Amino acid sequence: MADQTSDLTASDLTRRTAAELADALAAGETTSVELTTAHLERIAVVDAAVHSFLHVDAEGALAAAEESDARRARGEAASRLDGVPIAVKDVLTTKGMPTTCGSKILEGWVPPYDATVVQRLRAAGLPMLGKTNMDEFAMGSSTEHSAYGPTRNPWDLDRIPGGSGGGSAAAVSAFEAPLALGTDTGGSIRQPAAVTGSVGVKPTYGGVSRYGLVAMANSLDQVGPVTRTVLDAALLHELIGGHDPLDSTSIDQPMGDLVAAAQQGAAGDVRGLRVGVVKELTGEGYQAGVQERFDEAVAVLVEAGAEVVEVSCPNFVHALAAYYLIMPSEASSNLARFDAMRYGIRVLPDGVDAPSAEEVMRATRDAGFGDEVKRRIILGTYALSSGYYDAYYGRAQQIRTLISQDFAAAFTQADVLVSPTAPTTAFKLGEKLDDPVAMYLNDLATIPANLAGVPGISVPSGLADGLPAGFQVLAPALADDRVYRVGAAVEAALTDRWGGPLLGQAPALPTTEVAR
Ligand code: GLN
Numbered sequence: 001m002a003d004q005t006s007d008l009t010a011s012d013l014t015r016r017t018a019a020e021l022a023d024a025l026a027a028g029e030t031t032s033v034e035l036t037t038a039h040l041e042r043i044a045v046v047d048a049a050v051h052s053f054l055h056v057d058a059e060g061a062l063a064a065a066e067e068s069d070a071r072r073a074r075g076e077a078a079s080r081l082d083g084v085p086i087a088v089k090d091v092l093t094t095k096g097m098p099t100t101c102g103s104k105i106l107e108g109w110v111p112p113y114d115a116t117v118v119q120r121l122r123a124a125g126l127p128m129l130g131k132t133n134m135d136e137f138a139m140g141s142s143t144e145h146s147a148y149g150p151t152r153n154p155w156d157l158d159r160i161p162g163g164s165g166g167g168s169a170a171a172v173s174a175f176e177a178p179l180a181l182g183t184d185t186g187g188s189i190r191q192p193a194a195v196t197g198s199v200g201v202k203p204t205y206g207g208v209s210r211y212g213l214v215a216m217a218n219s220l221d222q223v224g225p226v227t228r229t230v231l232d233a234a235l236l237h238e239l240i241g242g243h244d245p246l247d248s249t250s251i252d253q254p255m256g257d258l259v260a261a262a263q264q265g266a267a268g269d270v271r272g273l274r275v276g277v278v279k280e281l282t283g284e285g286y287q288a289g290v291q292e293r294f295d296e297a298v299a300v301l302v303e304a305g306a307e308v309v310e311v312s313c314p315n316f317v318h319a320l321a322a323y324y325l326i327m328p329s330e331a332s333s334n335l336a337r338f339d340a341m342r343y344g345i346r347v348l349p350d351g352v353d354a355p356s357a358e359e360v361m362r363a364t365r366d367a368g369f370g371d372e373v374k375r376r377i378i379l380g381t382y383a384l385s386s387g388y389y390d391a392y393y394g395r396a397q398q399i400r401t402l403i404s405q406d407f408a409a410a411f412t413q414a415d416v417l418v419s420p421t422a423p424t425t426a427f428k429l430g431e432k433l434d435d436p437v438a439m440y441l442n443d444l445a446t447i448p449a450n451l452a453g454v455p456g457i458s459v460p461s462g463l464a465d466g467l468p469a470g471f472q473v474l475a476p477a478l479a480d481d482r483v484y485r486v487g488a489a490v491e492a493a494l495t496d497r498w499g500g501p502l503l504g505q506a507p508a509l510p511t512t513e514v515a516r
Helices: 018-026 032-050 058-073 116-124 166-173 190-196 230-240 258-266 288-303 314-337 357-368 371-384 390-413 436-443 447-452 480-498
Strands: 053-056 086-089 128-132 179-184 199-202 222-227 274-278 307-311 416-420 456-464 467-474
Touching: 018 032, 018 230, 032 053, 032 058, 032 128, 032 166, 053 166, 058 128, 086 116, 086 166, 116 128, 116 230, 128 166, 166 179, 166 190, 166 222, 179 199, 179 230, 190 199, 190 456, 190 467, 199 230, 199 480, 222 230, 230 258, 230 456, 230 480, 258 480, 274 288, 274 390, 288 307, 288 416, 288 456, 288 467, 288 480, 307 390, 314 371, 314 390, 314 436, 314 447, 371 390, 390 416, 390 447, 416 480, 456 480, 467 480
Parallel strands: 086 128, 086 179, 274 307, 274 416
Antiparallel strands: 053 128, 179 222, 199 222, 199 456, 416 467, 456 467
16 A cells, blocks of 8 residues: 555554544554554654644653553543543643643743643543643734744645644644644634644533633633544544533533534435525635635535525624724733733843832733733723723624624524635745734634634635635534534545545655654
């Protein structure tokens, strides 16, 4: 057989999906130690080029893997994914493991507690490989705003992997991890998935606990899966989701059977589903190839028996503007806690003998925060100031309501809404770094879902000019199962057409020799 995977380490364990690895573990064909080691070796040889990880915890991951193997040997697997390793975005707190949020201000901080989702991963037996790179405090669409250097797109190392969760998407698409967790405030799971050829899900707001997620914008943030297949995302989502009394916005309701929905979709069953193409999220502003891949994916759903309707959501054109007032407003308040007194670094001002608390705070925030974070704190503070509150924050909240109403109206005509996930494929590193608005435009299609709290998935739609494009499916709140069903149907049909997973076409990565 032709070896497309010449950049891989000894075993092909890193090429398998999480579901396949879980089956292999259950059948006793591999051990968690073996496959955790395979992924750690893969990280060791490719991460110098890709830089998905800010922190790798080989020792912790292997210890967890040993425990998992012991459990399996006793016939006491803690979950179906027990023993399958995972990477975690560095915005989620991990007890005993550094958590920086991609910021200098948290350099060296080791949280004393686990985020609820992390605690659920541990309880389910998933070894944590490490923490993934991200734009500082999740602000960005390229991972270039990380204080620790950018992550690179495994498809083309001169290009961005999306953001803010570029590290998680790159880890999964570079076969460094079969599974990862991301967070999505305006698209940070879905857009990186789109531009790296992976799968990303933003759950219904409140469907997955935010306890231990370092907040950027509380009313928008959601934790979700980043994977290579829709089924893997469903397995991970079921594991991390569900009610958490530690998060006051957590919803205490069943989420539907996500794995069953993914399997139903994979079997091609979308008959009778009404798929709404959102007029405002196609056409102008979308790269020609991205639009073509989108149209083909819609055609695939029609062939499988879905009914396509065009829907209009007129207020979506204001989503970006509303988001860039609401998000910075919440962020300006959240980031006030980084005051040099409680977490992270403390910088003393130069040439001041006995600096006041305020002077220490100022010097620390000046040195600890990057430009994009400062820009948003200033914007948010301005929008919330008494003279401007009604004109900016208040107006943005009104638009947010109108966007929710647009969704509600569209969901009377369609069971799911679809669009390209991102307007373009991955751009070059540096290309948009000096133009914040150009950077913000990447989230055109993903932001409405955050403003309304509805779930969304991005699945690969194919290559446009040689780079991955994404297909987005949105559903009403609590109907997360629908995004899995439709996402899996698109995935199954297109994978057939491509003759295998899209990521199989990604070029080999340069490898670094490591001593063994
Ligand atoms: N790119 C968007 C922003 O910069 C979304 C980020 C996110 O979802 N965390 O705000």
